[in-house]
Structure formats: structure tokens, C-alpha cells
Amino acid sequence: MQEESEVNKKKVIVRVCIGTGGLAAGGKEVIAAFKKAITDFCVDLDLDFTCHYQKVGCRGFCARDVLVDVVDGDKSITYQGIKPDNAKRIVQEHLIEGKPVAEWLIDDSYYAFHDKQHKILLKDCGTIDPEDIKAYVNVGGYEGIKKVLSGMTREEVIGEIKASGIRGRGGAGFPTGVKWEACLKAPGNPKYIVCNADEGDPGAFMDRSIIEGNPHAVIEGMMIAAYTIGSNLGYVYIRAEYPAAVERLKLAMSQAREAGYLGRNLFGSDFGFDLRVKLGAGAFVCGEETALIASIEGQRGMPRAKPPFPVHRGLWGKPTVINNVETLANVPNIIRNGSAWYSAIGTDKSKGTKVFALTGKVKNTGLIEVPMGIRLGEIIYDIGGGIIDNKQFKAVQTGGPSGGCIPASLLDTPVDFESLAKVGSIVGSGGMVVLDETDCMVNISKFFLEFTQAESCGKCVPCRIGTKRLLEILTRITKGEGREGDIDLLEKLSADVKVTSLCGLGQTAPNPILSTIKYFRDEYEAHIIDKKCPAKVCRDLLTYSIIAEKCKGCAACLRVCPAGAITGEKKKPHVIDQDICIKCGACFDTCKFKSIERE
Amino acid sequence: MTEVLESIVRKHRENEGNIISLMQDTQDEFGYVPREAVDYLSGELGIAPSRFYGVLTFYSQFHLKPRGEKIISVCCGTACHVKGGSKIAERVQRELHLTGEGETTEDRKFTFEVVRCVGACSIAPVVLVNDKAYAAMTPDGTSRLLKQLQKEGSVAGRK
Secondary structure, eight states, X not given: OHHHHHHHSEEEEEEEEOSHHHHHTTHHHHHHHHHHHHHHHHHHOOOSEEEEXXXXXXOSOGGGOSOEEEEETTEEEEEOSOOGGGHHHXXXXXXXXXXXXXXXBOOHHHHHXXXXXXXXXXXXXXXXOTTOHHHHHHTTTTHHHHHHHTTOOHHHHHHHHHHHTOBOTTTTOXXXXXXXXXXXXXXXXXXXXXXXXXXXXXXXXXXXXXXXXXXXXXXXXXXXXXXXXXXXXXXXXXXXXXXXXXXXXHHHHHHHHXXXXXXXXXXXXXXXXXXXXXXXXXXXXXXXXXXXXXXXXXXXXXXXXXXXXXXXXXXXXXXXXXXXXXXXXXXXXXXXXXXXXHHTSBOSSSBSEEXXXXXXXXXXXXXXXXXXXXXXXXXXXIISOSBGGGOOEEXXXXXXXXSEEEEGGGTTOBOSHHHHHHTTXXXXXXXXXXXXXXXOHHHHHHHHHHHHHHHOOSSSHHHHHHHHHXXXXXXXXXXXXXXXXXXXXXXXXXXXXXXXXXXXXXXXXXXXXXXXXXXXHHHHHIIIIIOOOTTSOOGGGOOEXXXXXXXXXXXXXXXXXXXXXXXXXXXXXXXEXXXXXXXXXHHHHHOSSOOEEEO | OHHHHHHHHHHHHHTTOOHHHHHHHHHHHHSSOOHHHHHHHHHHHTOOHHHHHHHHHHSTTOOSSXXXXXXXXXXXXXXXXXXXXXXXXXXXXXXXXXXXXXXXXXXXXEEEEEESOOSOGGGOSOEEETTEEEOSOOHHHHHHHHHHHHHHSSOOOOO
16 A cells, blocks of 8 residues: 555655765765655655655766755756755755755856856766666667667768767877777777776866766767777776776676676677776876876886887787777767767867866866867856956966966967967866966976876986976976076977977976966066065965064964964064074964965 | 785686786785785796886885875875865874875874875865865864864764
């Protein structure tokens, strides 16, 4: 009797984001709180609905996590910034009394965040349960591979991919169809398809979010690629730093195997395909394809000279296609909807959409998907909502350690492969870090060189020693020991490292330096000539002192000073001993009366 | 130790593993890669220890020294860097009385590490305690988190 009445009751879905941002903000706790609230109410009330819970991957708007959708029939209402404590009130007022809790509803910035986006890859990420293969199948999943296997020749698939105009999303932008064709034509057997999920760029999390939010799309893309090039085995090379993504991917693989989507004789054809996961072990250079191959083979991940390219001599010396996660996830969409549909999006030479990780000093941080050709300014001001605390925008860093910084004067630049390259940066894998007036450009370029220098594998001299010398010069500039001629030296050495390094890591490592010198030369000069850091970031160039007229003698600074450099009597102005001060800025951050001066 | 290593070798042979997966399994078991393990595996598989150490020192994931119960990883990727990640790293170091990254407290409770991007840039700056991410951290928040961890002796959720 009870069961029957349960069936007749209407179904309400509570959908909670458990992407990286959602989890860190307490997504799992929020689900638990909803469950508890419902159970508690059930004790006293006979509820006229049943509540279902749906965990979804990243919905993009991480700044407002935890995002919760309450779906009642056709009506879906989204709440933002939900904490476990909020669950009870939502259940009571919204679900039971039918009045959504107005104060927690998403506001205009949520709509503004989505207005200029064009979601293809992220459309399902955030609405379907990534841990359930049926959810993917229900939105047309695995239709692409079925279409391919039910009558498309390999050449036809390549024709479609070429006609779509899609270019590799890992950074270099090589046409995907051309790569597949080269591998198909290459002599040798077996052939391999490898998914590069070694997303090592600091400031990027697109691939992670796609795998966490829609792992089956990546698997289907690999299947289509494998069929096309004549491969039966694929590898996903994924960072060990992404445990949640690894777990979801493995779960998706086992569900696909169970459903007969991986294995022999797929969908009634004679095509068979299976997948293996290889965990990276923490080396940025392994994103480079020849280094990645070495790492899958169990060796030190060091790149080798190309040619031969992996399509001719790849994994274990066999023809291998290596595609990025985002590229592969696009493939099923292209096959399902046709190349004309895809190539209608974007610009002349850069087709489709691109996923970016929008972070840094922008109000609406998160994961976005935009059509190629959108202006940088639109991303930062319309989608991103502008700069936090309405500070002055200074630059946007795109492409991670291989990219560059683009200044305010170039915010009209369209975001596509050619245009960003023209202004000295790259689309790269899709990191976009927004910098404001309080960021020092010399410090940023030093930050990236610290990274590339540490991650240089050491095989070729220009990269191993060149990045080291570049870093030394930048370090001395930020310490106030910069010399006349350092800027020229940086430019000259950068040019040499770019042309003589063996792989992409070294060839692009100087980009952050060159672009910051190009657009922010005055900041370098201020460091070198005036020994000042205009953004007040470089510690050695700062002095902290107490403005006696403003100091109330509250001793708050004295207590936080880790060096014991501050002295003074209570209720009388304090003093910083410059010889002891380590310039950590703790006093500056602590003082409520703004009586600490930083220069 | 030998028993554990025997099973790792068995798994390795069955799954066509390689040195990297061997070392990952070894580290999963012991928390680091002990010298004795390398000696044993080297003898068992007929692979020179230098090849193991070549791999172990190339990849930053591997550790040759025992580590703490809780790994406090401060992210200093680009987004965390511009939002003050280094101040948080300094605070952790000071609170735990450690002199550099990669170090472990004497009681082996905490290891302090600096990592380059954990892909949680939209909630920067981020601190990881083992695998759990803490979003939008401040130096003071980090101090509170560490005190809480020291008190509880177990990983707990942030309020």
C-alpha cells in the first residue's frame, strides 16, 4: 500500500554540484543535510512528494558554490551559496509550502555569467550524473559511435572531422582530422589512441572538470578516434593529482564495459576497443607528447626530437594519436550533429567553442565555454563580472607557463588561435588568470620561470640552463639588484631559448617574460632603476613604517610581528626597527587603523 | 615488508606494469619508497636500482623519506599565487616550525608541501589536507585549521 502511494507521488529532484568547487564548498554535506531534513519532516508529516538526489559535475559558476537546483516538474529553481544549514529551510518553505526561499536564489550575475557562453561540452557537465552511464545515454550518449559503426567508413569520419575544422585543444591547435589521417595512413600495427589528461598548467582545470562531469563523452570520443585510425586499445594518461577524476573515469569505464560499450564486437560490428588508465607521477613535461609516451612506457618522461611524430612512431614505436581531453569530448558532438553545425561556430580559422578556466582577480571565477572569436573584454567584464573590489584591471594571463600577459589596451582582441598568438600569448590549454593593479608583472614572470625551470627535464641545454639563468636575472631584479642592460639580456636570452630548445616546454618558457617586457617595460625599469615595485609586491623593495599620527598604540601589530621588530608603549605610537623587519607584511594586514605605510 | 612487495610484484607481472606503476604501488603501501623496497624489487626483477632511482627522482610524486600522517599541501599555482598562496605557505611553515617545503614535523604528524596547481583555481587560494580541499583560505584561517587538526588528530570538515 505504502509503496503504491510512493509511486503516485510527484518526483522532486534536488541536484547538487559535486565538481571540485562544489565538493570543497561542502557539496556532499549539503546532500546529506537535504536527506536528513526530508527524513526529519517525514516523521511528522505525510509528504506529497518523493525526493531524488542527483549529483552533477562542475556547473561552471564555482564562485557561488554550492549550487543547488530544485526541480519540480518542469520548473527548475537554482540556489547559490548553499550551506548544509540552509537545507532545512529550503525543504520546509520550498518543497513543503511551495514558496522558494527568495534570499538564496541565484541573482543577475548568474545570468550574466551564462549569457555570452555557448555550451557544447559543458552543457551536460552539470546536468547529468557523471556516475551513471544511463544519464549519458539519455542525452544522446554513444549515438556518435553507433552512427560511425553503422556505416561510416574511416575516410568519411576523417572527412567529417576535417570539415568541422576542429583543432587540438591541448595548446598547439593542430588540426585533429589531419592528425588522424596521418595515423590511419601510417604503416604499422597495432596502433594506439592516447588521451592526454595530464593537465599540468597551473591555473587550468578544464580537462579535470570535463572528466569529472562527463567522463563518457571522453570515452566515446576515444572510441570514434580508435575506429578511425584502426586502433583497438587506448590509454588515458591522467594526473595523479586529480583523484576524483581518476575515480570517475574508472567507474565510467567499468560501467561502459558492463553495458557492452567497451570490449569486443561493439554494437554488432567487428570493431573492438578497450581502455587503460595510466597515472602520471607529477611531471609537467609529460604533457609534451613524446615525454608522455616515455612515461606510459614506464621511463623518465623526457621528450625526444620530432620528427618522427607520434602518428608515425609513438607508443612502443607504433603509430599513435595523442589527443587532448577537450578535443576528444568534442568528437561525439561533431559526429552526431554534423561538421556543418560545428564549423558554423567560431571564426574563420578557429572553429567551435573553447573551455576556459577563468580565475584570479575576477568576480565570477569558474569554468566557462565560449565560441572562438569572443573578445577578451567580454569574457572578463560580461562573463567574469569585472574585477574584485572594482580595482583596476591590469592584464590577463592566458596559456599558463607557455603563454603571455595581455594588457588592458588589447581587451578587444578576439580569442582564437591566431589573434592571441599575434599579441604574444596563446590560447593554450585554456587557463585565464586575471590580474589587477596589485599584481607585479615582474613577479608574475618570475613565478612562471620558477615553474618552468623546476619542471625542465634537463635533457637539452638551452632549456635546462637557459631557464635557470633567466630565473636568476628575474630574481635579482625583484630583489632590487637589477642591473642596467638586464632587460636586453632577458630579451636576447629568451630568443635563444625559444629557438634552440628541444620541446615545447623550453620553446615557450620565455613567453611570459617577453610579453611582460613588451607591455609592462616601465615596471621592469622601476625595479631596476628606481629600485621600486610599483604594485608593492616584491618584498625586498618594500619598507614598512608606522605613521605616528594614525597609530593608536593598540599593539596588534606588535603581537603578530614574527620577527619582534615592533616596539612601543601601550596607547602610544609604535615603531618598526628596519634592521629587524623581515618585510612579511603581517602588521600591514593586521592594522585596523591603516597606520602602517608600505612603500 | 617482503609479503607486501611479493604481492606488488605479482600484480606487476599480471598487469604488464612498469617501473612507474611498481613505485606507485610501493608508495601507496608504505607512504614513501623505502630503500629496502627498491633493493628487493631490483633483485626480484633483475632491474638495476639506478633505473628505479632514475624514475623516483624524476617524478615529483615520489618520496624517498617517510612522510607525516597528514600532508598539508599549499597550492601555489597561478591563481593561488596571485591570491596570496605564498603567505599561506609561510604561515603553515611557521605554525609547524618547519624550515622548508617537503619537511615533516618531528612527531610525524604533518608534512608541509607546496604544490603547483591542483586544478581548483576558481576557489583559490587552496590548501589540501591529504586529498580534501579547503577553499578560499587566509593565513589566519590556515592557523585555525592547523590548530583544529592538531587538536582532533583527524581530518575534519571546515565550518
